[in-house]
Amino acid sequence: MPERRAPYESLPHCNTAEEYISMIGSGRSTIAECATLARANLKDNMQNPALVAFGSLGAHGSCESNQERDLHRWLRHIHGFQLAPYRVAIKLHVPGKAGLQDVSVPFVLPHEILHHVAMAGEYQFSLSMLGNRSEDDLKNFWDHCSCFDEWSQHEVLMDPTPIDRKRLIPCLLHLDGAEFYSNCEYLVWSMASVFGKGSVWDTKFPCCIIPHSAMVDAKVRDDVHETVARVLAWSMSQASLGVFPSVGALGEGLSGERGDLAGTVIANGWRMAYFGMKADAKARLQCNYFSRSYQHAKICESCGAAKQHKDWDPSMDYKDFYDDAPYLNTTISNEEYLRSSPRVSPWAIMPGWHLGTVFRDPMHTIYLGTAKLLISSVLGLWISRDILAGSDLAEKLSKFSVAMKRALKSQGMRVPFQRFTPANTGLDKPSQFPELGSAFKAANIKCYLWYISKKATEFAEASPRVQP
Numbered sequence: 001m002p003e004r005r006a007p008y009e010s011l012p013h014c015n016t017a018e019e020y021i022s023m024i025g026s027g028r029s030t031i032a033e034c035a036t037l038a039r040a041n042l043k044d045n046m047q048n049p050a051l052v053a054f055g056s057l058g059a060h061g062s063c064e065s066n067q068e069r070d071l072h073r074w075l076r077h078i079h080g081f082q083l084a085p086y087r088v089a090i091k092l093h094v095p096g097k098a099g100l101q102d103v104s105v106p107f108v109l110p111h112e113i114l115h116h117v118a119m120a121g122e123y124q125f126s127l128s129m130l131g132n133r134s135e136d137d138l139k140n141f142w143d144h145c146s147c148f149d150e151w152s153q154h155e156v157l158m159d160p161t162p163i164d165r166k167r168l169i170p171c172l173l174h175l176d177g178a179e180f181y182s183n184c185e186y187l188v189w190s191m192a193s194v195f196g197k198g199s200v201w202d203t204k205f206p207c208c209i210i211p212h213s214a215m216v217d218a219k220v221r222d223d224v225h226e227t228v229a230r231v232l233a234w235s236m237s238q239a240s241l242g243v244f245p246s247v248g249a250l251g252e253g254l255s256g257e258r259g260d261l262a263g264t265v266i267a268n269g270w271r272m273a274y275f276g277m278k279a280d281a282k283a284r285l286q287c288n289y290f291s292r293s294y295q296h297a298k299i300c301e302s303c304g305a306a307k308q309h310k311d312w313d314p315s316m317d318y319k320d321f322y323d324d325a326p327y328l329n330t331t332i333s334n335e336e337y338l339r340s341s342p343r344v345s346p347w348a349i350m351p352g353w354h355l356g357t358v359f360r361d362p363m364h365t366i367y368l369g370t371a372k373l374l375i376s377s378v379l380g381l382w383i384s385r386d387i388l389a390g391s392d393l394a395e396k397l398s399k400f401s402v403a404m405k406r407a408l409k410s411q412g413m414r415v416p417f418q419r420f421t422p423a424n425t426g427l428d429k430p431s432q433f434p435e436l437g438s439a440f441k442a443a444n445i446k447c448y449l450w451y452i453s454k455k456a457t458e459f460a461e462a463s464p465r466v467q468p
Contacts, residue, residue: 005056005070006053008078009078011049012049012050013050014051016038016046016050016051017038017050017051017054020034020037021075024071028123031057031067031071032064035054035055035058035061035067035071039055039060041055056070057071058070065414068199069201084256084257085106085107086106086108086248086258087104087105087107088227089102089103089104090102090210090223090227091103091220091223092214092215093214093215093216093220105208106208107207107208107231108206109207109232109235110171110232110235111238111239111244111245111266114267114271114272115244115267117129117267118268119267127197127202128196128202128203129169129193130169130193131193131196131197131198135166135167137195138169141170141194142157143165149333149334149354149356150276150334151354151357153354154351154352154354156240156274156352157352163271168270168271168273169271169272169273170194170195170272170273170275171191171193171236171239171272171275172192172194173189173191173276173277174190174277175187175279175283176279176283176361177282184211186209186211187210187224188209189206189209189228191205191207192204192205207232208228208231208232210224222289225286225289226346229287229347229350230250233347234248236274236350236351237351238266239266239271240271240273240274240352241271242267242270244261244262244264244266245262273351274352275352275357276357276358277358277359278361279361280361280363280364281294284360287345287346288301289343289344289345297309300318300327301355301358302337302355302356303327303331303332304316304326304327304330305318306318315327316330334355334356337355345358367446367449371445373435375425375445375449376425376434376435377434378452378456379397379400379425388400397421397422397427400420401419401420402419405417407454408451413447413450415447416441416443416444417444418439418440424439424440
């Protein structure tokens with residue numbers, strides 16, 4: 001059971017705890033550092049209840065990765081402070097109500113995220129937006145990008161008003177489904193700086209969250225994607241201009257703090273521009289209206305690659321990975337896509353958008369895709385060559401797993417560990433393409449790849465003449 005902490009406001013005042021919260025909020029220190037200091041205070045008999053609560057974060061330090069989560073839960077709505085999201089009415093399905101309903105959907109806007117992270121202090125901004133990189137690194141990054149077709153005509157970089165690339169943050173948008181509660185999946189749009197480095201709490205910023213159950217038919221889903229694209233494109237436009245807007249995404253007037261900030265400089269002069277967006281295959285298809293995808297005979301939105309179907313041209317087989325594959329000569333440009341596509345992506349209104357910047361998510365294509373096949377195949381090869389120790393298949397996989405867990409722990413790689421078995425590796429029965437089971441998550445695979453690469457090097461050096 002998670003430890004229950006009394007609301008901070010109900011505890012006796014503690015100057016030390018106040019200073020820790022101030023240090024975290026201003027970016028002068030991290031949550032982990034303050035929790036460690038609080039536990040040191042407790043050892044020195046400073047038994048204030050607020051310090052006791054601080055020291056209890058992450059199960060009193062035994063689960064360090066949970067300290068940030070625990071603090072956010074404990075200090076949620078402290079002193080009545082809450083997010084003030086930008087709200088847009090979108091027609092959605094609402095459980096228990098007939099027809100479509102106008103639902104006020106909250107957005108956390110990218111240009112406001114940029115501004116408030118900058119206001120949190122130099123440390124926080126460096127962590128979340130710069131990844132401890134220098135301003136010269138930013139300029140070199142954009143100069144390098146400008147050499148490629150995807151960014152050579154970027155609207156922000158081509159602006160006649162000189163843009164200081166040293167103070168221009170490259171923003172990557174992300175779309176994916178997430179299951180927050182059992183049997184309840186949501187679609188999440190988020191943003192991050194390309195250079196952001198650290199905990200997801202510091203680097204990944206959700207912008208909009210809508211349940212799948214509210215978008216049960218295609219028209220509603222398409223309207224949602226168009227509205228979200230419109231709002232985020234407007235916000236990113238303001239982030240690239242470096243000035244707070246005077247009107248909203250739909251042309252409405254702004255009031256309250258947003259109205260007061262209209263026309264003022266964002267983030268002390270820092271700006272942010274669209275670099276790209278990534279999503280898994282399903283999300284790429286749905287949010288961009290691609291007429292060619294993994295669900296179609298022609299599988300690629302930017303070339304003529306195809307899978308087998310009636311009256312198909314075998315020379316366009318997508319499985320041809322040679323350098324002279326014919327489909328490589330059918331690549332279309334961004335201009336051809338915009339001119340010929342039956343439905344242009346709603347994200348095309350984003351300043352700097354290009355077909356080539358709609359990336360495939362490496363988590364799905366690599367760690368949850370080819371890597372799961374690769375790891376099972378490598379284990380199968382080593383077992384067939386009698387390289388792994390053990391009397392039978394199960395014992396060989398078990399011993400290998402134990403050694404791997406020990407090695408990962410020694411390197412500080414702490415992930416939920418899943419032991420290899422004949423069933424979850426697909427090696428329990430003959431198969432041309434064995435594959436790891438669904439129990440293995442991306443975090444597991446990333447760490448396992450390191451260890452398997454290490455062992456592969458050791459085996460190759462021990463038997464250099466053995467060929468596959």
